[in-house]
Amino acid sequence: MTPMFDPTSSLPTYEDIADAGRRLAGIAHRTPVMTSRTFDALVGARVFFKCENLQRIGAFKFRGAYNALSRLPASAGVITYSSGNHGQAIALAANLLGMRAVVVMPSSAPTVKRAAVEGYGAHVVHYDSAREQREEVAQAWVEREGLTLIPPFNHADVIAGQGTAAKELIEDAGALDYMLVPVGGGGLISGCALAAKALAPSCKVVGVEPAAGDDATRSFYSKQLQVLASVPDTIADGARTTSLGSLTFPLVLSHVDRMLTTPDAALMRAMRFFAERMKLIVEPTGALAASALLEGSVDVRAARVGVIVSGGNVDLRDLAGYFAA
Numbered sequence: 001m002t003p004m005f006d007p008t009s010s011l012p013t014y015e016d017i018a019d020a021g022r023r024l025a026g027i028a029h030r031t032p033v034m035t036s037r038t039f040d041a042l043v044g045a046r047v048f049f050k051c052e053n054l055q056r057i058g059a060f061k062f063r064g065a066y067n068a069l070s071r072l073p074a075s076a077g078v079i080t081y082s083s084g085n086h087g088q089a090i091a092l093a094a095n096l097l098g099m100r101a102v103v104v105m106p107s108s109a110p111t112v113k114r115a116a117v118e119g120y121g122a123h124v125v126h127y128d129s130a131r132e133q134r135e136e137v138a139q140a141w142v143e144r145e146g147l148t149l150i151p152p153f154n155h156a157d158v159i160a161g162q163g164t165a166a167k168e169l170i171e172d173a174g175a176l177d178y179m180l181v182p183v184g185g186g187g188l189i190s191g192c193a194l195a196a197k198a199l200a201p202s203c204k205v206v207g208v209e210p211a212a213g214d215d216a217t218r219s220f221y222s223k224q225l226q227v228l229a230s231v232p233d234t235i236a237d238g239a240r241t242t243s244l245g246s247l248t249f250p251l252v253l254s255h256v257d258r259m260l261t262t263p264d265a266a267l268m269r270a271m272r273f274f275a276e277r278m279k280l281i282v283e284p285t286g287a288l289a290a291s292a293l294l295e296g297s298v299d300v301r302a303a304r305v306g307v308i309v310s311g312g313n314v315d316l317r318d319l320a321g322y323f324a325a
C-alpha cells in the first residue's frame, strides 16, 4: 500500500507532546539518561543516552501506544498489526486502561512474541503472510467488530507520545547540540524533532536508518516520498519499514536536519559496546543512533549529544551471534 497524503489529518505540535507527558506521568517509566566516559573519549563529545531499552515492554513504543489509547473511551476496542514492539505496547496499554485489544501477526511470528502479547491479555489473530495483507486482515476486524486501528507510526497521538522521550532527555541532560534518533516509519523521530525544536531550538536532529533500507534518507534529500519495493533485509527488525507515512514524512522534512544510514556490522559493534561497557542490553534497532557516532558518521567533536537508545528486545540466542560476529 502506498501511503497517501491526507490534507485533512492534522500534524501534532509540541503542545500535544506536553499533554502526552502529563498522561504518561507515573505510568511510563521516566527512563534514565546514562553516560560513558569511554564512549565520550571514543567520539570526542559529551554523550547522553536516553535508555528506552529500560522502558515498559522494553521500548519507547509504550509511550505512543498508551497516549493514543488513553484518548479513546475505555469502552473502545483497539486493533493493530505488529509482531514487534508496537504489538506488545498496544497490548499492555489496553490492559492498563481496561480496553479490549486485538493484535494481528503472521503465523510465522516467534512463539515468544505471541506469548508476550497474550500475556498482557490481548487477542492474537494470525494471518498467512504469503497469501494475505495484514492491513486487510485488520480492516476486516475493524468493520466487523467496530475496533479502532492504531498503526505503529503514522498517527498523531502515537507521534506525540514518542516525543516525550526527547522531552525528558532534554529536561534531564540540559541543552543539546545534536540529537540522534533511530528511524523506521518515522514516528519516533517526528515526535523527538518536535520536542527538540521547541525545547532546544539550536539542537540539530539527525535520523539514522539501516543501510539496507535507506528510503527515509532518500525521501529526505529528494523531498519526494521513496517507497521500498520489499521489506529491507537488516537485523534492525524495528526499522523494517518500506516508507515514511503521510504524517511522518512532512514532519521529518520540516524538523529534521540530517539523515544518514549505518550498516548491520556497525549495529553489532554498538550493541557489543553497550553490553560490555555499559551493561545494557540493546536490540539492533536500538543501537542505530549510537552506531552512527561510533562510525564517525557525524562530526560531533566537543558537542553535547543526545542519543535515543530506542529498545532492548532481542532474542538472547541472536544476541550471542551478534557479539561473536
Ligand SMILES: *Cc1c(COP(=O)(O)O)cnc(C)c1O
Residues within 6 Å of the ligand: 059, 060, 061, 084, 085, 086, 152, 153, 182, 183, 184, 185, 186, 187, 188, 189, 238, 239, 241, 283, 285, 286, 310, 311, 312
Ligand atoms: C519501532 C522502533 C523504532 C523505529 O520507530 P519508528 O517510529 O517506526 O521510526 C526504533 N527502535 C525500536 C526499538 C523500535 O521498536
